[in-house]
Amino acid sequence: MSTTRAAPPSPRSAPERGTGGSGADERRLTWRNRLYRFDMRYMPYLMIAPFFLLFAVFGLFPLLFNGVVSLRNYELDDPTLPYWAGFDNFARLAGDEDFWNALYNTFGIFLLSSLPQLLLALVLASLLNRRLRAQTWWRVGILLPYVTPIVASTMVFSVFFSRDFGMANWLLGPFGGGDAPIDWRADKLHSWIAVATMVNWKWIGYNALLYLAAMQSIPRDVYEAAAIDGAGPWKQLWRITVPMIQPVVVFTVVLSTIGGLQLFTEPMLFDLNAQAATGGPNGEWQTIAQLIYKVGWKDLNLGYAAAMSWALFLIILVVAGINTWLTSRLSGGRK
Amino acid sequence: MSVDTAPRPVEQAPAPRGRRARLMGRAPQDTPAGLGTYLLLAVTILFSVFPLYWMFVIATSDDEALAKIPPAVVPGNQFLVNLEEVFSLQDVFFAAGLINSFIVSTVVTASVLFFCSLAGFAFAKLRFKGSGWLMLFVVLTLTVPNQLGIVALYIVMGKLGWNGTLLAVIAPGLVTAFGVFYMRQFIVNSVPDELVESARVDGATTMRIYWSMVLPAIRPALAVLGLLTFVATWNDFQWPLITLSGTDFPTSMVAISDLASGNYVIYRRVLAGAFVATIPLLVMLFVGGRQIVRGIMEGAVKS
Numbered sequence: 001m002s003t004t005r006a007a008p009p010s011p012r013s014a015p016e017r018g019t020g021g022s023g024a025d026e027r028r029l030t031w032r033n034r035l036y037r038f039d040m041r042y043m044p045y046l047m048i049a050p051f052f053l054l055f056a057v058f059g060l061f062p063l064l065f066n067g068v069v070s071l072r073n074y075e076l077d078d079p080t081l082p083y084w085a086g087f088d089n090f091a092r093l094a095g096d097e098d099f100w101n102a103l104y105n106t107f108g109i110f111l112l113s114s115l116p117q118l119l120l121a122l123v124l125a126s127l128l129n130r131r132l133r134a135q136t137w138w139r140v141g142i143l144l145p146y147v148t149p150i151v152a153s154t155m156v157f158s159v160f161f162s163r164d165f166g167m168a169n170w171l172l173g174p175f176g177g178g179d180a181p182i183d184w185r186a187d188k189l190h191s192w193i194a195v196a197t198m199v200n201w202k203w204i205g206y207n208a209l210l211y212l213a214a215m216q217s218i219p220r221d222v223y224e225a226a227a228i229d230g231a232g233p234w235k236q237l238w239r240i241t242v243p244m245i246q247p248v249v250v251f252t253v254v255l256s257t258i259g260g261l262q263l264f265t266e267p268m269l270f271d272l273n274a275q276a277a278t279g280g281p282n283g284e285w286q287t288i289a290q291l292i293y294k295v296g297w298k299d300l301n302l303g304y305a306a307a308m309s310w311a312l313f314l315i316i317l318v319v320a321g322i323n324t325w326l327t328s329r330l331s332g333g334r335k
Numbered sequence: 336m337s338v339d340t341a342p343r344p345v346e347q348a349p350a351p352r353g354r355r356a357r358l359m360g361r362a363p364q365d366t367p368a369g370l371g372t373y374l375l376l377a378v379t380i381l382f383s384v385f386p387l388y389w390m391f392v393i394a395t396s397d398d399e400a401l402a403k404i405p406p407a408v409v410p411g412n413q414f415l416v417n418l419e420e421v422f423s424l425q426d427v428f429f430a431a432g433l434i435n436s437f438i439v440s441t442v443v444t445a446s447v448l449f450f451c452s453l454a455g456f457a458f459a460k461l462r463f464k465g466s467g468w469l470m471l472f473v474v475l476t477l478t479v480p481n482q483l484g485i486v487a488l489y490i491v492m493g494k495l496g497w498n499g500t501l502l503a504v505i506a507p508g509l510v511t512a513f514g515v516f517y518m519r520q521f522i523v524n525s526v527p528d529e530l531v532e533s534a535r536v537d538g539a540t541t542m543r544i545y546w547s548m549v550l551p552a553i554r555p556a557l558a559v560l561g562l563l564t565f566v567a568t569w570n571d572f573q574w575p576l577i578t579l580s581g582t583d584f585p586t587s588m589v590a591i592s593d594l595a596s597g598n599y600v601i602y603r604r605v606l607a608g609a610f611v612a613t614i615p616l617l618v619m620l621f622v623g624g625r626q627i628v629r630g631i632m633e634g635a636v637k638s
Contacts, residue, residue, distance in 0.1 A: 039540050039541050055512070062484030141384075147566050152609035272600065309483045
């Protein structure tokens with residue numbers, strides 16, 4: 001199993017200790033040999049051990065243990081309940097209106113954020129995929145939202161979308177029609193749009209860079225061939241570029257599905273009463289991640305929160321699978 | 336309409352007229368950007384910058400500025416006043432939050448760089464039984480959203496007695512699968528096998544090779560991974576909120592959310608705090624923007 005080894009001279013052929021022929025010199029050689037063998041054989045495992053140990057304890061174990069917790073009565077304020085709950089938590093989930101409402105909100109916000117986000121990122125990437133002056137600065141510039149803490153940007157958008165003196169209403173004023181300002185926290189659609197705007201703002205630039213990287217690795221002669229068909233830039237984007245970068249498109253769809261369905265910070269802090277974690281007075285924009293937080297740490301029912309996490313996990317798996325399939329179909333990539 | 340400054344490539348066939356025809360067949364990345372492209376990009380940058388600029392405007396204003404129509408768009412002169420209020424609030428611990436964020440982000444970044452480059456080196460250049468399977472495991476865990484284990488993580492931290500301490504925030508971040516993956520990819524290409532072999536012939540131990548040959552060779556990748564890790568750790572909110580809220584030493588993000596809670600939110604304070612907590616990241620983007628861009632783009636092509 002060892003790689004090409006030239007040194008140190010392997011004394012394995014020499015008689016091992018006990019058979020005679022000892023002496024300090026040879027013992028040192030044996031010791032070095034052992035060190036060498038240890039280094040070759042076991043050192044690699046020692047080097048990867050920190051990753052696997054830490055990941056096992058703080059990543060994998062909690063994920064699996066979550067399944068155990070979901071079968072228990074883990075209520076922090078009521079230790080008198082029986083230890084095991086069986087599938088009670090899951091049964092309760094099926095009839096829980098809050099859960100279905102949060103699921104509905106999560107999907108609504110997800111649709112309003114992922115679709116525009118990825119489409120605009122594609123357009124932005126194709127803009128950046130030209131010979132540009134100061135190209136690094138454009139790329140760095142569109143990453144400003146990516147490095148900005150979501151907590152900070154959400155607070156800005158929170159002011160932006162305020163009913164009475166918000167900039168959104170002021171900008172919409174001439175087009176808004178009626179005199180009544182929009183109350184962005186009063187109904188589902190408007191609050192979803194507000195939250196989705198925050199998500200879009202944060203991630204368009206990041207996704208554009210992912211697309212740009214893929215676009216630049218498309219072989220140039222593909223475009224030469226396309227010119228014969230007389231494809232303009234717009235057609236080029238949809239007929240050539242997008243199918244050619246399909247793996248990255250699928251990758252971003254999966255990423256935004258995983259991220260979008262776990263949305264937490266934006267809906268939390270958009271709420272004027274953030275600590276309650278209700279996502280609006282009547283849960284207008286409460287997401288599942290937010291509901292998990294509320295059930296676990298406000299209602300102190302960790303068992304039920306764990307069951308919800310599992311449900312969310314399954315939902316993410318299914319939706320990510322469906323989206324991958326859909327994207328591969330729609331973007332018509334190489335088979 | 337457009338201003339072409341770059342030399343045009345020699346055209347062969349009798350070219351059709353017009354700019355569009357002239358550019359046909361050229362890959363987009365060889366096509367000089369027109370005025371329209373620059374305009375659209377400028378608008379995009381404006382959208383990126385504006386919320387940050389407006390954060391600063393409100394952070395420097397008094398209460399009246401927020402209740403104006405049309406809204407204020409010019410910075411005021413109240414920044415220091417607002418800042419002093421933020422730092423002197425009784426139950427928010429903003430200064431502690433900033434210090435804690437620095438501690439957590441620095442420790443996590445250093446640990447990720449060390450452990451992930453160590454494992455990445457082993458996977459890239461050393462032969463050992465099961466390395467293929469173990470690497471596959473790393474790649475698979477890339478996609479697992481470990482936020483979903485957050486309830487159990489809280490219970491684990493409770494058993495360890497770490498909830499409410501920085502340890503609870505630091506421990507889960509010490510290694511990342513992405514870090515191992517990224518480091519492995521980089522080391523495979525940037526450290527020649529012959530170099531490792533000849534060092535072995537000279538009797539260097541594996542750790543010695545890591546320390547004096549691999550680490551210097553992967554400095555650019557360390558910069559990229561370090562910047563990405565620092566930004567992500569600094570901005571993390573959900574888990575720190577769960578384990579640290581209600582304590583005297585939150586992270587800066589939790590402290591901002593504390594500023595924003597209560598019956599009446601004073602936004603000039605909240606955004607003054609938010610602005611201060613954003614400055615370190617803006618500095619990082621300004622200094623290391625090139626690396627961050629590279630890291631994101633390299634990650635995309637390889638995955």
